[in-house]
Amino acid sequence: MKDLTINPAIPITLPEMFEGRHLINGAWQSSASGETFERRSPSHGHVVSRSALGGEAEAEAAIAAARTAFDSGIWSRASGKDRATVLLKVADLIEQNVDRIAVIETLESGKPISQSKGEVGGAADLWRYAASLARSTHGDSHNTLGADMMGLVLKEPIGVVSIITPWNFPFWILSQKLPFALAAGCTAVVKPSEMTPSTTLMLGELLIEAGLPAGVCNIVLGYGQPVGGTLSSHEAVDMVSFTGSTTVGKTISKTASDTLKKVALELGGKNPQVIFPDANLDSAADAVVFGVYFNVGQCCNSSSRIIVHEDIAQAFADKVIALSRKVKFGDPLDPSTQVGAIVTPEHNAKIDSYVKEARSAGATIALGGDPLNVEGLGNQFYQPTIITNVQPDMPIARDEVFGPVLSVLTFKTLDEAIEIMNDSALGLSAGVWSENVHTCLDFARRAQAGTVWTNTWMDGFPEVAFGGYKQSGQGREIGQYGFEEFFEVKSVVMRIGDSRAPWVPQD
Secondary structure, eight states: OTTSEEEOOOOOOOOOOEEEOEEETTEEEOOTTOOEEEEEOTTTOSEEEEEEOOOHHHHHHHHHHHHHHHHHTTTTTSOHHHHHHHHHHHHHHHHHTHHHHHHHHHHHHOOOHHHHHHHHHHHHHHHHHHHHHHTTOOOEEEOOSOTTEEEEEEEEEOOEEEEEOOSSSHHHHHHHHHHHHHHHTOEEEEEOOTTSOHHHHHHHHHHHHHTOOTTSEEEOOSOIIIIIHHHHHOTTOOEEEEESOHHHHHHHHHHHHTTTOEEEEEOOOOOEEEEOTTSOHHHHHHHHHHHHHGGGGOSTTOOOEEEEETTTHHHHHHHHHHHHHHSEEEOTTSTTOSBOOOSOHHHHHHHHHHHHHHHHTTOEEEEOOSEEEETTTEEEEEOOEEEESOOTTSHHHHSOOOSSEEEEEEESSHHHHHHHHHSSSEESEEEEEOSOHHHHHHHHHHOOSSEEEESSSSOOOTTSOBOOEETTEESOBSHHHHHHTTEEEEEEEEEOSSOOOOSSOOO
16 A cells, blocks of 8 residues: 555544425425435545435325426426526526535545535536526427418426435536426436435525425435335336436336336446557546545446457556556545545445455456555555456356456457457447547447447536436436436427318218
């Protein structure tokens, strides 16, 4: 560990414990049972928040509020201008509250404060883009069906949407879903992860301040069962939007199938960056280091495996190792920290088990490979870890480890690289590094992934859809395609004048 860059704990006054309650029909409520649950900071060890523990009763009350609000038309039939006005106010309020929200996000999740500020502040752009879509929604007209006929295709909000979000990007991922659902005219019930509930509640405060009508967005706190199960199965819910693990996504699909409600899933990834000899290797190495350590690797878009041409494999791995030693791991509240804490001790142990299994299978631990103790904060951290001599059939090369662990594989030809890349049940994102545009285009067309980056990694924009192939999910988020997920399409066929010939013979 002596050759790593570690930031010890800095002296700082921590905020008071956040007290969280459900938001149901515009009012903050405790649970009927009076039960609560606590979230202890993975980095600092203290209790960050105490929240009301919801159950079936709270979930059903929130669904009923959303259903009533939707059916009343107070939001679903509001003008695009009125919806956009509220969403734009929310965006402004987010920017005014970045520091307050980011501190709680860092303490609950363990991510660096600089990344929390970027996530929260950047989310305002998602709300503004969704506001622009609220005013530009339109269907189609068909004026070529004959002199006496006209056809219209209308887009109508799908209804009540259950939104279930994960712990790794609680504010950002909610902002990839909720403003687009609201822009479409839907109402919502949100269940944040029990590990990071508080920033969702802070957003709820901003929704109220911005003037969102009561019942349009409701928040229920608690665990997957019974809260998430109720939100996925209830007949009054029209759609479920979930981000999380592939395993849980499959369960939600099965649960939702009983009522045939729409399901949108953004699930796991085992995302490769493929490095060709003609690439800008310095830029590629920096992007690989960013891709694997951003948010401690606890990111569905983490580039947790690289596939490097055998002619440059050793030299490129050496570049990545050298850069990894300079990455600042440690206290998430230190503004210079780039990599923070692992979300739970259990997840830390899971990461470590994958690394130890890879070593036993014959892979080489070129850097790291163990939990990390940070002075003044404890050992809920993991060393930057690079594993070489990895074979494509090893679990470390195929499973989503969700930690700061990079697997290095090699290839000889483009066809072999694509075969290794696509030989996976997951297909969220992929990247290619080459100065040859033909190589990049060929790769992009053949990659079985929802996003392909060329000579960059993890650049994203509200306008560009996001989602996965295969078991990385179904449906899309953000952009026009993500917005379309929240609509039903209705055809209206109109006869002009009394031109219809009778079907029943006339006397």
